[in-house]
Amino acid sequence: MSECEGRYDAVIIGAGMAGASLGAELAGHMRVLMIEMETMPGYHATGRSVAFWSQSYGGPAIRPLTRASGAFLARPPVDFADHGFLLPRGGVHIGRAQDAPLRDAMIADYQDADKGPNALFRPLAADELQSRIMGLRPEWVIGLEEESLRDIDVAALHGAYLSAFRRHGGALLCHHRFAGAEYRGGAQGWQMSLFNGGDAPVTVTASLLINAAGAWADTVARGADVRPLGVKPLLRTVTQLRVSPSAPDDMPLVLDISQRFYFKPVGQGRIWLTPHDEQPAAAQDAAPEEIDVAIAIDRLQSAMDWQVEAVERKWAGLRSFAPDRLPVYGRDPRQPAFFWFAGQGGFGIQTAPAAAKLASALITGAVPDVMVRDLDPAAYAPGRLQS
Ligand SMILES: Cc1cc2nc3c(=O)[nH]c(=O)nc-3n(C[C@H](O)[C@H](O)[C@H](O)COP(=O)(O)OP(=O)(O)OC[C@H]3O[C@@H](n4cnc5c(N)ncnc54)[C@H](O)[C@@H]3O)c2cc1C
Incomplete structure (x- = not known):
């Protein structure tokens, strides 16, 4: 027995x-x-x-759950843990001129009745955006800062x-x-x-x-x-890259407003990058496809004037959604x-x-x-x- x-x-x-x-x-x-x-x-x-922990991720209906979890993650009860799980990061959503309607829709989605419009996001002027994200190509002129975004020690x-x-x-x-x-x-x-x-x-x-x-x-x-x-797994690919010049450790998570990629630094000049993919998949030990890593790098290079020196790791995981x-x-x-x-x-x-x-x-x-x-x-x- x-x-x-x-x-x-x-x-x-x-x-x-x-x-x-x-x-x-x-x-x-x-x-x-x-x-x-x-x-x-x-x-x-x-x-x-x-x-990462982001109040804008997952849409407005998820935000109450994310916000409610925030204080616990930052300062858990002492009988649970002796340190918080959130780490400094910050986020910037970026776009090109044609992404202006998407930016406006995002702002409208997250208007806070209690704090006035744009409480979650702070629009960045093009020059401020360039100095916030070194190496960003000049056609990326739209920036929305999400200062409250944090890394999580999962x-x-x-x-x-x-x-x-x-x-x-x-x-x-x-x-x-x-x-x-x-x-x-x-x-x-x-x-x-x-x-x-x-x-x-x-x-x-x-x-x-x-x-x-x-x-x-x-x-x-x-x-x-x-x-x-009807809970369906959707596959998401992630790759760890060594880039040149090195990605600064204190740079924010950078998210494309049109949802084609996001990336964040993970130390020693490396980044984690995803093409924001959502392939329907069977429930299984998910594995990445070379093509999705290539797509991710192509999208990164459309935004950043960086050389990719090495693909150091790649993996995929299943995110599961109800209809x-x-x-x-x-x-x-x-x-x-x-x-x-x-x-x-x-x-x-x-x-x-x-x-x-x-x-x-x-x-x-x-x-x-x-x-x-x-x-x-x-x-x-x-x-x-x-x-
Ligand atoms: C690439 C990627 C990036 C993500 N980024 C973020 C992020 O930044 N922030 C965030 O909040 N979330 C993120 N997520 C989502 C987050 O990881 C998931 O929502 C969360 O991990 C789901 O947890 P879970 O316990 O439901 O699933 P899982 O971690 O998959 O756990 C389910 C477990 O059930 C077990 N199981 C299944 N069937 C059986 C069975 N028959 N018998 C016994 N055991 C079984 C499995 O082995 C598995 O361990 C990301 C996900 C992916 C894939």
């Missing part, structure tokens, strides 16, 4: 940022088991992110959530793949089968099954005989013993603290934490996708 075989209040499938953060919130309230099919948590989307945040989960009594089982579950109802709840390469499955039972399986969210739903929501590109947090309307925590798209790190607090309140029925008291969970409920 496996050490984790037995009965739990909740089993979480997936130990990426979603599973780890929600697990940490729940473990003090109930008996929780977290299942991860890889030998290490964080192998998929969580370990492949570009690691590994430290994920590690802190996993530690909190264990400290509060949660059990993590790696190298075990959820293969399916049968709902027997009442006190029996779910009977789940997990595979770890052995001949016979490990069996666990639980009252609640929590789906935090990232790109595999719909696969897990099918395995539990729950109707999938309306909003995350899905909540009990399945037809099977309330199945909880969706999926569709975190390209914002699952920067929204993790608020998302986990919101979901934990939905599961336990407790009064939501002050961090999320003003957020309306109905916006993220799975029922919106099943009507």
Whole structure:
């Protein structure tokens, strides 16, 4: 019998940022088991992110989750971590003259009723833009500074959530793949089968099954005989380049307003660059294509007067989206013993603290934490996708 075989209040499938953060919130309230099919948590989307926190990323409907998470990420409670997870960076959205309508739409999208127009962005004049981003080609005349943008220490945040989960009594089982579950109802709840390469499955039972399986969210739903929501993985490519002249360490994250690339310095003159691609992909160990790296470099060179001296690394990860590109947090309307925590798209790190607090309140029925008291969970409920 496996050490984790037995009965739990909740089993979480997936130990990426979603599973780890929600697990940490729940473990003090109930008996929780977290299942991860890889030998290490964080192998998929969580370990492949570009690691920034931006209030404009993901669109206006994501912003409340990002903002609500910001203070926790900057100054976490002392019993959670002894340092913050946000690091100085700043961002600048750049465009050419023809991108003016896109710039205007961005500003309009983020007008703050409380702070007046353009609170998030500060327009930069062309000469200011040139001095902010050394090497920018002269036809890039539009600049919107997003001063509040930060880097996130993703590994430290994920590690802190996993530690909190264990400290509060949660059990993590790696190298075990959820293969399916049968709902027997009442006190029996779910009977789940997990595979770890052995001949016979490990069996666990639980009252609640929590789906935090990232790109595999719909696969897990099918395995539990729950109707999938259409959560689709989209592949994004990233490459690490050595450029000449060296990229200054203190330069901002630079994002093309027309969404064809973004890049940021990662030290010693290197940058991480993405062509902002979104290829539909199967749920799998995603790998980059040479062509997408070439496209990324071509787009970079259309904006920056830099030589690319070496492609040092390249990788790809899966960002998973529901059809309306909003995350899905909540009990399945037809099977309330199945909880969706999926569709975190390209914002699952920067929204993790608020998302986990919101979901934990939905599961336990407790009064939501002050961090999320003003957020309306109905916006993220799975029922919106099943009507
Ligand atoms: C290139 C890239 C850049 C990004 N940049 C940012 C960024 O700057 N800021 C930001 O906030 N977000 C960013 N993201 C998005 C962020 O990484 C994701 O939203 C987040 O990591 C999703 O976390 P998750 O736990 O849902 O998914 P994952 O990290 O993929 O975790 C899901 C886990 O479930 C496990 N699993 C699946 N099926 C099973 C099964 N049957 N049995 C057991 N285990 C299973 C998987 O092995 C996996 O470990 C980026 C993503 C990518 C790919």
